[in-house]
Amino acid sequence: MISNEAKKEIDIWVSKYPKGRESSAVMQALTIVQKENSGILNSDLIYAVADYLKMPAISVQEVATFYENYNHKPVGKHVVRFCHNISCMLNGSDDLISYLENKLEVKTGEVTKDGLVSVRKVECLGACVGGPMCQIGDQYYENLTTDKLDKILEELK
């Protein structure tokens, strides 16, 4: 289930924690296997991670469902992770999310018909100073407006 390359990567993280505390590497392990499985987790992967880190499957599931980093439904090639917490919300994130939804003809949590983009509401990403903001891939986009969003979406195509 987990490729040898992924296992090697997970092992690096495991080695950073004391022996017997393999489970500390669960978040990184989930990130690694998710990336390998085109950005989405499933129950087989949860079991595989649990097995590899010697922890109960439900404990892995707890982590995988608590954090917004992990996807349990199919996602687009690009995931727009839109912050909707207090600072961004006060600066109009709700309107921008609606704008995105209308423009892409999707709801949050769904994928566009061409499979290119999906939108997701996430909790605070720690960039309150630049709110409203979103994360796409490894990149943060701050001080967003509708014009800026149009431009960003154009670039994604």
Added chain:
Amino acid sequence: MSEIEIEIDGNLVKAKQGDSIIKIADREGIEVPRFCYHKKLSVAANCRMCLVDVEGAPKAQPACSTPVANGMKVHTKNDKAKFAQKAVMEFLLINHPLDCPICDQGGECELQDVAMEYGSDVSKFNEGKRIVPDKGIGALIQTDMTRCIHCTRCVRFGAEVAGIVEMGGTGRGEGVKIEPFLTEGIQSELSGNMIDVCPVGALTSKPFRYEARTWQMNAVPSVARHDLVGSNIITQSYRGKVKRVVARDNDSINETWISDRDRFSYEGLSHESRALKPKVKIDGEWQEVEWQEALDFTIDGIKNNAKNPEQLGVLASKYSSLEEYFLMQKLARSFGSDNIDFRIDQSDLSDGGSLESSITLSEIESIDHALIVGSYTRLEQPMINHRIRKAVLNGASVNTINSKQFDFNFNTELDLLSAPQKILSTLHAILKSLHLKIGTDVPKYLSKVIPDDVHNKIADDLIASKNGVIVLGEHLNSNPSSSAITNLIFQIAQITDLKIANLMLSGNSHAAERVGFMPTKNGMNAISMFNENTRVFMLMDVDCDYDFINLQSAADCFNNEDVFVVSMSSFENESLHTNANVILPMASYYEASGTHINFDGLVQSFSASVKSPGDSKPGWKIIKVLADLLELEGFDYINSTQVKDEALQSSKLKSSFDDVNAEIDDSQITTHWQYAPYATDSVSRRAKALQESNIGMINSAFVSKSTAKRLDINGDDLYLGVPVSITDAVAEDYVFVHTNQARRVEGG
């Protein structure tokens, strides 16, 4: 820890440094509302219901996680505390459905009780309430997760007590759900305790669903009889039927927990196969008759068929009461027969009695090492296994010698796989290794034995242990050289100065041994009885489909035309109809008063919780009347207490060991038929929900790859009617049949 003084609600009380406020309050009888706090579980402090005012602290503090300090002044009922508690209550009730009238927890619900005290009668919350879809979690526990208040007691129970982390809190914030991963159903043998710890109606008993309201039921304290522990329980009955069994606290026995077997077996009592009327077989036809006629028929049968008293044989299962065992053996002995036995599932009866345990239940908690031989303790003796697990969590190590690798809920260091026919030689090697290491003389019969690394490691651990125990399990019962094995273990324990925990016995066997329900020197035992010298059998709670180690020889004997079989039984089935001549319907668990003797030798008596159904009668009364009709002396009992008192005056049979050294051909493939834990006694076998649970459905013949080849079977085949499972985790030249099916014999 030093003793300090604190003030709670104006009362000065003594406390230990580090204790939590709630612990002291509970001790003093001061009520603090709580949901997540449970005395046997870790402190989570996530429900916030136990907020109390601590003088000096700016905000109310959770009583469960605030340690006391000298001079601390705590108010549990002042305005600040009340305000905080009411606020928390309001939050907790936001999402809780108002379905108390159809909730099984209604009337015994902690949330309901606390809401009466602290809740408001009107909710300010106008938004939609959260709804949580239910995942099925098996046949035993009903989930209504919309009612869940996320106290996480069930999650912590799984992680800390059951040792199998099954429930968890997924999602976050408003979306948190308490659920298992996927829906395979709960695997734990202690799962029913989650129902008890759940403070709301989220987890309730599935077989009990909509059966009765808690205030309608008649609660009677009782004792569970399925294992050696004698867990303290409360039976709750409604209209003469046991509807539910819950745990009763007893720290030295079962703490707060009971096993699922003890909790859910009661369903078997109302099974359709209950024997309700006395029946006699005349010319091969079964006829329902009145008691008087059945008793006369029985007496005639006994007198006509037993030409001399020694032709009477008496057999019982391991689950009868002390009173029944005592009277039955007294009847047989007064009649003149010494052919008495309850060890019907053992294949080697050459020792005089079982090996005596030298450790108590609560002492098991503080052992530093355990060597488990022939036992899957987790499923077979769940509460004893729980104590071993506690010891392991405190640093004890465990080695096992089993024929298959078992899924214990604690870490074992070394699992030595040994087929039954090789256990003796394994123990010989360990004993020799011990002799060599300690420097004592090696007995002659061990001269050819060569211990390997594994034997040496086990020996080292035994020597290093100061306070260890050797556990003998029920898998040894069917071992043809079990006497020699117990003898060896006794020697090993002696030279290493370790304790013994004998779990080969089960149910109420200690009571049977105590009253001498075994032949003394002249009598025949449960194996030798099946010959042409026994013309009358009296069976007590014996199921001819399951219970005998050699079902065929028993059946052959019973079916003989001039053999008369009297069966006192709570249930009827096909084989009973074939084998018996008369069926005397007997009260089952919870239907008659009786006494259980547990692992510690503790004598626990219980009264009847309900009346036995139909015309069935308590076993001790049936035996008494039979004895009277046989004109035997000394059966003038008025109640079962008199029987008990007399029974306890008799002295216990002592174990005696012959120096047996049976030669065994260990190249043969052997089969070990091990009943799944819910197929051990006649009541559990008929408990529907138990049978439908994961543990109840255990039915596999485990065999290694090479042995499968020798037997010419593969993974799709059946072995003696049981699905084959090929695995590395089983000893060679051996088939471990773990099943809920009736025992079958090779070639039979």
